[in-house]
Amino acid sequence: MYIVKRVLTMFLTLWVIITLTFVIMKCIPGDPFASDADVLPKEVLQNMRAKYNLDKPLPVQYVLYMKNLATFDMGPSIKSETRSVNSIIADGIPASSRLGLQALVIALFFGLLLGIVAALNHNKPLDFAAMLFAIIGISIPSFILAPLLIKYFAVNWHLLPVASWGTWQHTVLPSIALAASPLAVIARFMRSSMLEVMNQNYIKTANAKGLSTMQLVIKHGIRNAILPVITFIGPLFVVLITGTFVIEKIFAIPGLGKYFVDSIFNRDYPVIMGTTIFFSTILVFTLFLIDISYRLIDPRIKLTSGGN
């Protein structure tokens, strides 16, 4: 029952997002051919607009778009005429999602580790070191970290390729650059959550059973401490796997990230819609999975559709 309701709400949410994006997008001044307006004759512009239905009233455009969308056809890109929006996404997503997943794994593993180590050594040197590291990770933007990584690991020490895409070596530096800031955030979340949990009475009970510190942390600590982190990694996962503008640009990775930004500058309406729909679909679906995983992690959380 909960799941059925939840799935229906997901579709409703998506519909609202699509509609809002459509309207807001059309509110931006200019259109895909604005830059050509001085060069091309009026008639040509007229024809081009007609081709993409841009000459019709907004409600008609909306209905036409939704009709196509119902068949999973998101139309052609206006700026790169030969490609459909579907193929842009299909081409970009392998690189982006691989990079994103690797970054997520790195961020989760080291973030959790750092947070737990810091919490267990509360107010000791190791704690300060971990948190210093975390603050550095949060404060240094990826567009500074990435060139630094390239300078040392690629240019000076010749350990890894400078940029572009192909072998797994190409994925190392961008993954690290991408992981740094979420890693730091996860570490801080995990530390504070873990500190709270380790002060709970049930940890004292477990300690009184004669469990080792390792067993205490693994069997009683982490599972109770991880909920706030899970809340954070849902949206993070989506942001990472759908591609990031800055990192993909710096490392010249053929991902999806640049389309999120370029399409808006170009007023490439179908691509704006396509990337937004793609992003929000994954986001909505991930949040749904996260909600279900809460239930698996914490049995006290009941998934109910009603108010009580």
Next chain:
Amino acid sequence: MTNLLEVKNLEVSFKTFGGEVQAVRNVSFHVDKGEIVAIVGESGSGKSVTVQTIMGLIPTPPGKVKNGEILFQNKDLLKLSKREMQKIKGSKISMVFQDPMTSLNPTMRIGKQIEEGLIVHQKLSKTEARRRAVEMIRLVGIPNAEERYNQYPHEFSGGMRQRAMIAIALSCNPELLIADEPTTALDVTIQAQVLDLMKDLKEKTNTAIILITHDLGVVAETAERVIVMYAGMMVESGRVNELFENPRHPYTWGLMESIPDTNAAHKSRLVPIEGSPPDLFSPPKGCPFAPRCKYAMEICLSEMPPAFEIGEGHHSRCWLNDPRAPKVENEVAAGREKQ
């Protein structure tokens, strides 16, 4: 004699921003095999710190054991390594805590929580541990043991959770069970059930129990010996019958007087002990109870009273027991015959 546990001159203090709190001051007592010893006292009197020190549960820092020995089966627990202590915790000495609502891991099945100790200490296989856990659930009087095994703490009521805690504590047949106010968070009818259960299990397994409480009624009903603590010190101790019939410390009198009298025909006012406990940052030089004591003499303020021996095993730290002190008719005796 067969002293199971002997605490000698224990001193524990905590470093805080305000200074050093002397939570436990020169406490010595012993527990025999199969005996129930109660520790009574108000909040902050050092009861919990004393027993948590025995279990090695005091976080250090800020806590610190300044002095003393805790001999358990003639081994000093304070000298054991962390690993050796882990072998004793949960298997030979185990503990039941005050608040059953927060003392169980909310994300772990009850059965699994009972099994843990069995797997660690007795190296039981999973199936054996499971069988034993179900048996323990049944033993502490929880119906539908098989079903309860798979439930989570939030599906248990308060009394049931405390029973589960007792099941965890007794799973490895400990020699000593420390119960830190096991009934304080429960309502009265459940309190009686839990106490009966503990007494019952003690009879069956011959486990010694240290029972911490501030309820003298509970002491009278369950314990064989009692230790009264005040401001981190033992002020009076002795066999329960002896101490209730012939209490020899004004603080003990105060505690007895302050028990609500449910038999009173008219609405009687509760009798409090006036004042508040001393500042443990800098405890007074003399008797810590002197500022609140109706019978305080000059010497009480300047010199710490020794533990006077009243009868066999009955000690009181009060100058009134000195032969030179004026005779004071103690106001209360067991049964409030006065009223």
